[in-house]
Structures are given as structure tokens and as C-alpha cells.
Amino acid sequence: MFVRATPAPLWQDRSVERKRPRTGDDGALRELAEAYGVAAEYWDFFGARVQVEEDTLVAVLESLGVPASTPDLVRIHLAHRLDAPWRRMLPPTVVARAGAGTTFPVHVEHGDPVDVWIELEGGGTVAAHQVDRVVEPRTVDGRLLGEATFAVPDDVGLGWHTLHASSGNRTSHAVLAVTPAHLRLPRALRKGARAWGLMAQLYSVRSRQSWGVGDLTDLGDLAWLAARRSGADFLLVNPLHAAEPRAPLTPSPYLPTTRRFVSPLYVRVEDVRETAYLSAADRSLVEWAFDTVRDLDTDPGPIDRDAAWTAKRSALEVVFAHPRSTARQAALDAFREREGQGLEDFALWCALVDHFGGTRDWPDEAFDLTSPLVAELRTELADGVDFHVWLQWVADEQLERAQRAALDAGMSVGIVHDLAVGVHPEGADRWAQRQVLANGVGVGAPPDMYNQQGQNWSQPPWNPVELPRVGYAPYRDMLRTVLRHAGGIRIDHILGLFRLWFVPDGMTPDRGTYVRFDHEALVGILCLEAERAGAVVIGEDLGTVEPWIRDYLADRGVLGTSILWFEQRDGAPLPPEAYRRLALTTVTTHDLPPTPAYLAGEHVELRERLGLLTEDPEVVRRDARREREAVLRALRDRGLLGEDASEREVVEALHAFVAATPSLLVGVSLADATGERRAQNQPGTDQEYPNWKVPLGDGTGEPVLLDDLFGSVRLQSLLAVVDGAVHHRAP
Template identity: 45%
Template sequence: MTATQADAWGLQQDWVDADDRPQRVADETIKRLREVIGRPPEDLDERRPVVTRPGRRLGLGPVTVVCEDGTERQVGDVLPEDFPLGYHRVQVGGRDRLLVVSPGRCAVPTEQRWGWTVQLYGARSRRSWGIGDLGDLRTLREWTERLGGGFLLVNPLHAVAPTLPQETSPYLPATRRFRNPVYLRVEDVPGFDPALLSGHEADLAALRSGGPVDRDGAWALKRRVLRAVFEARSGADEDEQRWRAEVGGPLEEWGAWCALADEHGPDSRAWPDDVRGPDAPGVAAYVAAHRADVDFHVWLQWLVDRQLRDAAGDLTVLQDLPIGVSGAGADAWAWQDVLAAGVSVGAPPDLLNSSGQDWGSPPLVPWRLQLAEYAPFIQSVRSTISGAGGLRIDHVMGLFRLWWVPEGEGPTEGAYVRYPAEDLLDIVALESHRAGAVVVGEDLGTVEPGVREALAERGILSYKVLWFEDEDPADWPPQAMAAVTTHDLPTVAGLWSGTDVDEQLATTDMAEEDVRSGRKDLLARLARGGLDEDAGPDEAVASAYAQLAAAPSLLLSVALEDAVSEERRPNVPGTVERDNWCIPLPVPLEDLVEDPRPARLVEMFADGARGSVPE
């Protein structure tokens, strides 16, 4: 085994950090993580799914394939070039195995486009109930289309537990398969009656009064009104019934988990033994006794699905796929045998955070994921990609290897665990192909050699960020999404004014020297645009995006925070002493769409953002 190879458990004891320095994980950490992972079975290669492409050698000999449409095909050792893409079954050596046939390449637009990056919860209108909703997303989409934009990139919309308090981080959902009903525009729900708001005028006024996003207040009022609408309706119509049948078991499972969470609390690890898993003996009886409660949560998903599709229209809306889920949530409840206990995922120290990061999500055990036929991954990708035409994979390096942090240890005491990247990437390509969806891989931080090449081979766009790059944007690759900043990095105005540094020093334990040095580096990147020292924040924003406009990258992303010179970034990693993920835009949407600053900002993209992009 060479210095950077993984052992039989997938652990990589030797690795190279973001500064190209070799590192070695302590033997005790390796031993502890081996116990968590467990030794893979000796016959894993004979049981795991076969993931391939048409025209490739199967290595299985002549076999009968039962295609997903129910037809059978006899194939030899090489899969025919015309073999249908999809998820099939094959009998090999008496074993029934999943056969995934992928095109090997994602759907990629052929013309350059610009679009907005949107933290939807903070994009509030005067109509919304204190939190940006899917009606507001529709407004943003229509405005984007009028300005000539080609996409929106939104924060993860995945669901959290239906209880209070609501989880604030979009990157720690209860599930990656279903969406958060807090984003519903209640007035657009069939059957809504304004009379249902009688007696709640003060609550609604408080939500609309400004200040940080109040998810608890918004969800409490929305849930109360939505439940009243649900109880007054006559039942599901044909479209809803058809959709419910199509989504099937996972949807019913989600409804059951939500109903159980309402009764027993949001942490399913603390529930009574007889309901501590979807197949536990008491779950079926509970569902039968609480049918209306389960159906209510299922109905909410139907509403979200329809409102999202309406909001997206024909515009590409890239939805963000978090790297993991809450260990207490619905996906962890459903797949507890696939998840690792006693560890969480994160990142070693890098440019984003000199102390490293712990994101709090339990990782999937690679060999158990294979024996689960990749179902947790497939369902998460498919559900996130549906209905809007695009996908951004957070920390895409996690498809290759993930930084596991043992419980009770800091992020610097972790180790990398390798994943079956070739299979996972081809699954992404298959889901992208079926949905006609562009895919972006967020490849910031510690990126090992070969990752970006593997992404490019499959048409997964890289993620180029001005604050991270030494090269001039004009020299960035075409096959990328280009941005100035991200939700975890300073806004242009916050960087320029110095308030972002003040906030980091006040809310994190990062060393002052590191914080100030980081600002100096970013200011140097900003200064490449020829910015005067006495320039104002709007001029700083214009300078940064003038640099971005020179990039040949396929997608050019403009942060809405920058469009209105907001100084606060959505999230400061490494702190809970701040309103992370609760900061609204400083103007309501009605004023935003009339504000001349965003329109002027995107004028610089008008000439170049419709041309064809070379392969």
C-alpha cells in the first residue's frame, strides 16, 4: 500500500493537506474508526451493484438482464452500445444484483448564462410571512427572466423536523429526499380562506416587522393555518393521488416519521424501541392509528412539489445537495444500518477555516452503502434534482473521500475515508441525464489530484470563486460555475468595509492574525480590478463583478447580497453566537426588483453571457 492509498476499511492514514504538506493520522484514530466502519465482507465484490456504461465490458459472462421496464435482454460480456440507460437487475452466480447503466456524462448547457445566488429564506417580500417563500422564488424567477438571466442557485430546501425549535442550518436537514414546508406560500394553497388568519393578525404583523428570519414563528403560524386547510378539504384529487403513488414508500415513511416526531420529539434515537426504525414492530400500528397526521405531512410535500415547479417555470433552478443529514432525522432513522455511529463529517484546516470544520452529520459507511444498492444516495440526488433542472453538490470531494471526525475530538483529529467515486459519479450522470439537469460540484478546500479531472470527464461543472483563485477570471476554465463569493465567505461590501473581520473576531475563536491575513489576501484579489482606496461599497461590488464578467465559465453567479451591497454574509463557519442562516436581504423583494443597482450590475454580463462555450 502506497503512502496515499486506503486500507481495507477505506481509511487513508497518509494524506496531503491544502498547503501540499504530507500528514499522517494517529494510529489510535485509525483503530477507532476501523471499529466504527467494521470490516467489509469478503464477498462484497460479488454483492455490490454493477455500475457501467453501454459498450463497456461487464466481466460477468453471458447474463440475463431484467430491465427496469420489465423486459428481459440477453447480453454477453460486453454491454451493447444501444443498451437502455437506467436501473436494472441481473442474476450472477445465483445472486440478484443491481445493474446501473449510465451515460457517463451529465447534461451540460451549450451557452453561457448568468444568474443569481439566492438564500431563499432571506429573500422576503411584504407578502411573505417573515421568511422568503416559493411565491417569492417565483418573483425572483420572473425578474431574472426579464433581466436576461439564465438560472437561480438556491440554498438547500430540504425538510427539517416539523417540531419547534426549527433547525436553522439548511445544511443539516432531517432528510435530503423531501422539502421544507416552511417555504410554502400559504395563500396559494388550494382551499386557503383569509378568514383562517382571523385572530392571528398580531402574529403575522410581528413576522413582517423586519429583523432576523424567525423560522419558529413562521412555521408555527403556517402549520396552524395549513392544518386547518387540510382538515377542511374533501380529500386528494387525482393528480395528488397519482403523485403520491409515484413517490411511493419513501413518502409514506417520511409522513410516519414526521407524525412520530410530533409525538416523541425530533430525535428519533430517543424514541421508544418499537418505533425506532421504519420496520420496527410498532410503526405500522402507529400509522394506522394516526392516519390523518401522516397524511397531513404527505400532503404538505405535494404542495411544496407543485409550488416549486410553478416557481421555477422554465428557468433552471439549481438546488443545493448538502453533504449529509442530521443523525437524529428521518433519513438517519430510515438508514441507520448504513450510517456510522460515533463520528461526523467535516473538513481539515484549509483556506475556508484554519481550525478545520465539523458539520455534525453522520457519514454513510461506504461498504454498507454499496450493500444498500446506493439507495440513500440515489434517492437523495433524484429528489433534490427534481422539478427545477439543476443540482449543486456541496463538498463534491465527499464523493471521493470524506473527513471523519470521531465523537469528542476536534476537526484536526479526523481521517479521510474513501468512497466508490466512479459509481457515485456515474449515478449522478444518469440522474442528470434523465432530468436534463446541469450539475455543479462545489470543489473548494482540500482537493486531491484527479478529482477535477473526474468531474470534467462527466460534465460536472467545477466551482471557481474569486476569493479562492490566484488566476485572473479570464483564465478560468469554461466548464465551471464562476462566482465572487459563497455563503461561507465575505460579501464584497463586508470585506471592503472591514465589518466582516470584526464579526469573525467577535463570534469565532479564529486567531486574529489569521483573520486579518485572510482579509488582506482577499483585498489583493479585489484590487486586481483597479479599485481606488476611497471607493464606496457599490463601486467595490462593481469592480469584483467586472472581473467575474471576463470569465469564460459556463455559469456566472451573482450573489443577491452583493447586488444590494449587504455587508453580512449568510454564515460565518465555526460559530453559533450569530444569526447564521437567518439574515434577510436589507430590502424587500418589491424594492429589490425596482432597485437600479442589481440591473446595473448584470448589464456587464449582457454581451458575453449568451455566447456558446467551448467543450
């Protein structure tokens, strides 16, 4: 997800302040907002300073659980914000960088001694040492409290530890996460090695054995073939997060019901072990279900997830009912125990959707996870809960096999998973994690030259006040699950780990404001979990980004994202040698049409047809031609392209250009390799375009099945160009 943008013009006077209508000028309200990380003012895309209106500040503060609708409430909560840290002996969570001597405060009765120690994750304890720092005591609730400063010893290893403090008859404990100072690259990418791989929308990559939608067996097969036939090092796929348990399914993989668990839509029924032991009658039921969707694999029309999942679910219910061996049942039980309450709650949500229908049909009490009704339904719907737990287990098994196939075939990285920005406002995470998600707001983007009213993606964001109180557990568990069978992870809109645009319900997107997050904690935990998984992390950092953020991410070992069409210097394409090393560099991305269509200007025609252009179409066409010609000129200047080149030759030259960069990773869109011209997603549309439903095809729109993919001369030629440039092999 990105907003293509350019910096504000240098000639624009940044001292100009753009005023908004206000209900009053309450300095205390603005002070309270800033104390909670809510921006009371910000610089907008056009270079003007915006004073956020008070109604917005009140709504955003209340979304964080901070009532601020009256002056008295503002005064009370401002005092509480200042006193709250002193009321706790220890902070709820301390996130430290390894070897950085991270300090943290300890609050006790003024003058009293205190002991602080660390209980290590792997066993044993170590003392924390006090730092010589003078802090004035503070009277809170009638008690004079002092603040001592302690440091995390440099020799405490990476991991999740527990801080303990004791003073007199008072004790306290807190979560301590020690994170890598710099995320190490996977072993195969150290010492200057580079890697390239394919980028694919898995649902679009179908084989003759698929059920109308590309699945996890197709994932493993695609990875194996890409490595063995073409030398690919990784395969980056769309988010595989879970959608609804029953049709209709939300098509967008970037609007899931949860980011922690996997969509069973991607399960290959025949590869669940118990399928092989079905009775003849039950096997017939599975085959009949497949027969209803068999022809979808070669259908050039929009992918029908609802039909595919309805058929697949009926078959999976048959397989689930078959007895499992003692060892298989033990493996399922172990999986269930490891995933814990998070899995139980997700499975219960799925069972509730099966029972009641969409959440709009639920009784009010069902929305409260702790209500008597939900407790009763947890027992009543136990069989349904078991089924949805089982689905996650078999999906996890098939994900593991896909990654193993990738590595066994020679990939140095393997499968790279994509993490969406957020979740569906009526999904499982919104229901089960209500305490750590902000209420009454959605995530979006402020106005810019492409979206003059701003954007509201309707996704509930993390609550930055509550996350540290729970030790970042939901965030940590989500990362662990996604990384478990991954060689890498791509973080969509990684700027969201620094700040997000909150849009209060009922307000237009331009009336939102930014809310800051503890990026040191969020990025640190991301690096810790990736280090443990041996995975590379790629941050999607497109658009207007403050330079310090890219520097910070690079310092932590997080790769950025570079798209050829967006890399400019003084109005000309950036030369390859000027690209970042710590980056995934590609010609295109899933929010743009495939390169053949982009070269032909079809993206402009499509936006005009859909009514998305805000400028004169001829002006947009002229600008697109100018952009294209500048890039083609750069290719010719470097000897990569001759005159009167064919479309295929231009596509190969573009990929040779990005392969000539020093970037650690180079990506090739699978759609570019087949000659596909249809975009997977057209930003700014919903029903007007078949977003996320376009099957992989060739230049004419005819489906290209995985079975035939690597027999394509066009694909083999393009991949040979990239492999030769990255691995220094002759094409």
C-alpha cells in the same frame, strides 16, 4: 461548505512523518482498514504523512459494521472481505459508463457454464458477452469457485436495468445502472452559449405576502422578475431540505432532517388550492394565523423561523382538513404512490416527533423502524402521517410552479437547487436509513491552517459498504426528488463523493481519518439522474483539491466552482481568460460576507470580535488589504475601474471581471445587488452570530422586500453589467 486553503509550502519536507500515539502496530488491522477504504495513513494539509492511530481505525471500521477490536476479529473480517465477492454469483450493483465496455465478475462452481443477460428498464432483454480473461479459481467455504468476466454491451441504453445470471440450479440478479460517459449540458447551454443568474438565500427574500420567511411563491416571483426584468438564466437557492416538523427549527439549511424532502416552511398557504374554498370561519382562522407574523416581513432583526412555522402550520392544518375534489385527491394519491416507502417513513418520523417531542424523549423501541411499537404507531398516528404526506405534495406543487414560472419568463436553466453534505444526527434520515448510514461517526474536516483542531459537522455519512448492497436506492431517490423540478443542482462539498473525513464519536476531529467512496458509482448515478432531468450539475470543489479530481469531474460533465477571491496564480489574481470553462464563477459565496463588507475588511473585524482569529489581528488586516489591493489593481489594469471609484463601481467592476471569464455560468449574489453588508453565515460560530437568519437588506440593514427589489437602481445597474458581458448586450 468549504475550507479555504492553499497547498502545502513547496519547501516543506514531505518525507517527514508525523507520528501519533498508538496502542500497537497491527499490520493486519491496517490491511483490513485499507480493504474497506479506510485510510490507515494520509498526507495532511501541512505536508506531513500521518499514521492513523489504531483506536481510530477500530472505531471507523466498526461504524461500517466491521468489528475489529481484537486480533481474532481482524483476522476473521479480513478473510471475509477477501472471500465475500466470491460467495455471490453477481456483485450487488454494477455501475457502468455508457459505451465503455464495463466488465463485472460472475462466480460459479469452477468449470460450470453460466448464462448472463440484462433485463432492460424499458422492457426486453439483451445478452451480456463473456470477456476472455483468466482468473485463478478460489476455494471458499470448501467449494472451488471460478470467476468468469462479462461485459455490459455498448448498446445498452442509459437507465436502471437488472442483471441476471444462471448456472445449474443457481440463479442471481443484481442492479445495473448505465450512466452517461459525459453529462450533456441543457440544450440552451450547448454550442458555446453562456448563462448568468442570481444566487439567493430564499428564506431571506421576503415579500409583503410572506409569513416572515421567503417562500416558494416568492421563489417563482423572484425567478420570473429576474428573467423578465434583467435577462437572468438561472436562480440558485439554498438547500430547501426539510427541517423539524415542530419548533424549534434548526436554522442552518445545511443541517436538515432529510435531504430528499422539502421544508413545508416554504409553502405559501394562500396558494394551496383548497384555501380558496374554505368556509368564512376557516378562512378567518388562516387570516388570524397570518396576522401574528405579518409584521415579521419588514422586521430588520433575525428571521424567526419558529414563529413563522408555528403560525403557518396552524393555518395549513385548517386547509388540510378541508375536503379535496376527486381529481385533487387522485393527484395526492398518485404522488404518494410514486414516492413510496421513503415518503411514508419520513411522514411517520414527523408524526412521531409530533407525538413524543424531540427524539431525546422517545422510548428506545421507537428508534427501530421494524419494532412492534412503530408498527402500532404507524396505525395510531395515521392522520398525522397523512398530514405530513400532504405537506410534501403541496410543496411539490409549488416547486413545480416556481420552475415553470422561471422557464416561462425566459430562463434557459431555471431554478438550481443546492444539495447539503449530510443530515442532522437526530433527523429523519438517520432514523429511517440507519442501515445505509455509518454509525458512531460524524463527517468533518482534518486540521488545516484555519482550523487547527479540525472540524466535526456531526452529520452521519453514507456507509460505503452498504450503499451498493441496496442498489444505491436511497441516494438515487434523493437525487430524483431534488432534481424533479430543477434546471440544475449544486453539490455542496462534492469531494464527499470521493472521500470523507470520519470523526468517531467521543474523539476530537484531528483524530479522524478519510474513508474512500466509489466515486465512479456516485458521480455516475448523479450524472444519470441529472441527464434524465435535463439538469446541469455544479460541484462545489473549493479548497485544496487534487488536480485529477477536477479533471475527472470535468470529463464527466460536472461543472466546478470558482470564487474570484480564491483564484490565484503566483500570489496574484488569476486573469479572467485563465478561468475554467466548465465552472460556475462568482465574486463571493454564502460563507463570505457580501462584497461591500469584504472590500471594507469587515470580515476581519467580525472574526476578531467573535474571537475566531488565530493570528495577530493586524497581520490579518494587512493581508486582507494586500489581497484587496491586488484585485483592484487587476481591475484597473484591465480598464474596468478608475481611480477613486465608489463602492458601487468597484462591485460592478468585480462582476464585469468574472463575466469576462469563459466560465459557462456566472453567478451574482442577490446581497451584492442590494448593497447588503451582513454575512449570512460566519463559519466557526453557532450561537455567537445569527447564522442563516439575516433578512435581505440594503447597505444600512433596512429590509428590502421582493415587491420593491427590481425598482432598485443599484440592482438594475449591476445586473445590466453582467447581462451585457455574458450575453454580449449593451448595458
